[in-house]
Amino acid sequence: MALVGLVGWRGMVGSVLMDRMQAEGDFALIEPMFFSTSNAGGRAPAMAKNETTLQDANDIAQLKRCDIVITAQGSDYTKVVYPQLRAAGWKGYWIDAAKTLRMQDDAVIILDPVNMPVIKDALARGVKDYIGGNCTVSCMLMGLGALFKADLVEWMTCTTYQAASGGGAQHMRELLTQMGSLNASVRSLLDDPASAILEIDRTIADTQRGLSAEETKNFMVPLAGSLIPWIDADRGDGTSLEEWKGGAETNKILGRGPGFGVPATPIDSICVRVGAMRCHSQALTLKMKRDVPLADLEAIIKADNSWVRYVPNTREASVRGLTPVAVTGTMDIAVGRLRKLAMGPQYVGAFTIGDQLLWGAAEPLRRMLRILLEQ
Numbered sequence: 001m002a003l004v005g006l007v008g009w010r011g012m013v014g015s016v017l018m019d020r021m022q023a024e025g026d027f028a029l030i031e032p033m034f035f036s037t038s039n040a041g042g043r044a045p046a047m048a049k050n051e052t053t054l055q056d057a058n059d060i061a062q063l064k065r066c067d068i069v070i071t072a073q074g075s076d077y078t079k080v081v082y083p084q085l086r087a088a089g090w091k092g093y094w095i096d097a098a099k100t101l102r103m104q105d106d107a108v109i110i111l112d113p114v115n116m117p118v119i120k121d122a123l124a125r126g127v128k129d130y131i132g133g134n135c136t137v138s139c140m141l142m143g144l145g146a147l148f149k150a151d152l153v154e155w156m157t158c159t160t161y162q163a164a165s166g167g168g169a170q171h172m173r174e175l176l177t178q179m180g181s182l183n184a185s186v187r188s189l190l191d192d193p194a195s196a197i198l199e200i201d202r203t204i205a206d207t208q209r210g211l212s213a214e215e216t217k218n219f220m221v222p223l224a225g226s227l228i229p230w231i232d233a234d235r236g237d238g239t240s241l242e243e244w245k246g247g248a249e250t251n252k253i254l255g256r257g258p259g260f261g262v263p264a265t266p267i268d269s270i271c272v273r274v275g276a277m278r279c280h281s282q283a284l285t286l287k288m289k290r291d292v293p294l295a296d297l298e299a300i301i302k303a304d305n306s307w308v309r310y311v312p313n314t315r316e317a318s319v320r321g322l323t324p325v326a327v328t329g330t331m332d333i334a335v336g337r338l339r340k341l342a343m344g345p346q347y348v349g350a351f352t353i354g355d356q357l358l359w360g361a362a363e364p365l366r367r368m369l370r371i372l373l374e375q
Contacts, residue, residue: 002373004030005066007037007057008073009045012169013097017072017362022047026366029373033066035059037073057081064090068372070365072097095368097132097361102249109133109253110368113305114145118255119368123375130368133253134245135360136160136271136280141253142359143335143352146304147286147297148254148265154287154346155266158246161283162231163276163324164223166356171218172277178215178224179275182207219273228273242271279324280360281353283337291345294338301335307359311336318351327353331363 008014021027033051034044040056055062057077063069063085069092071077078100085094094101101107107129108122109115119130132138140158147153164175185207189195208222216222232241247267251257257264302310309332311321320326322336337351354360 001029001031002067003033003051003065004369005033005035005055005063005069007035007069007071007077008097009034010036011072011074012165013357013361014072016357017070017097017365018045018047020358020362021366021369024366026369030068030369033062035063037077060084060088064088064092066092068093068095068369070095070369072362072365074098075100091128093372094129095131095365095372096129097365099131099134099245101129102131102133103252104129105259107131109249110364111138111141111145111253112364112367112371113307114141114149115253115255118253119371121255123371132361132364134242134249135166135356136162136242136282137246137249137253138360138364139280139333139354139356140282140284140352141250142305142333142354143308144284144286144301144350145254146300147288148250149304150300152288152290152292152297152300153265154289156284156286157267158269158282158284160231160242160246160269160271161274161276161281162242162271163274163278163280163356164219165278166231166273166280167218174215174218175223175275175277178211178222181211181215182224223273223275225275227275229270231271231273240271243269246271276324278328278355278357279353280356281322281324281351284350284352285341286348286350288346288348294340294348297348298338301338307331307333309334310338313337313339322351322353324353328355329358330355331358333359 009018027047031049032047034054035057036054037057039054042054044052044054075098078096078098102109108127110130112119164171182204186200186203189200211222230240246269250267251264256262311317311334318336322334327334333354335352339349341347341349
């Protein structure tokens, strides 16, 4: 039975991962070994078997005992510990939610319902590093990956609508705190049916602009009742790192571009943070390589995997089925608003939404563990 080290299991992504592993019976198949950065020596959770003590997550000797390490501890941890572990001669499998190793030549971005052939080829070649992809990219490909696999897409542009949880737990708390501050500023006006809506609007704007540094320390600016049209680092060319990932990671997941001998598919994005708690959405424009009937595109999308939930392009279905409220906490990847665009019959519009803490983060990790256990 494989000894599997688990790091970062108490964080937001790690907690979702633990829930999914318990739900799918993964712990029955492994000897889990729990690591901690803050409570080494403490008692491991109930899923532990023989390794009942929390190990120091920076202890290379203990990590080296593991056949597989799964980490959701974050990029800073990976940057420090991973090279030390490999330098110590460890030959095990590293499964990681962080972005640090994604674009390394000897690492594979994992999303097996989309790129199982790429994963199997890497395993056959002895690749040891398997990295979860960008959350928005993974959710998009779970919904529309079939069109790429069928080699139908000439290029794609997308505008993302990314939830607060993409930044982490503290960002979610900050959004809720801001919401509370806004509500409190106009509570008496809301209680009065005769109050003027423009007075409420002015008060809200003044409150937003007057939020303290403490109330905006994570997002830097107000998000509640607003949006932020930039996510992640400035690359210096007018794009953000998050926007670059859309093209770079999509092509690597699909096995295209430099190193694969297949031309990359051009993909560009504008990434926007919105005041949703969970679930990332994307409005997409795709140019197809040929005019494919809409019914055929719908059939291809529906048949691709068990988690796609196709939403008919009607007002009623869209407003009920293509929202964070409808998708949060589910394994569904909702795809809708599919239609031909005015630019011509080869141009298609679509909208996707998925819970980025599931298919965008935790689920590919636990599924990669299963792939390793079954090989």
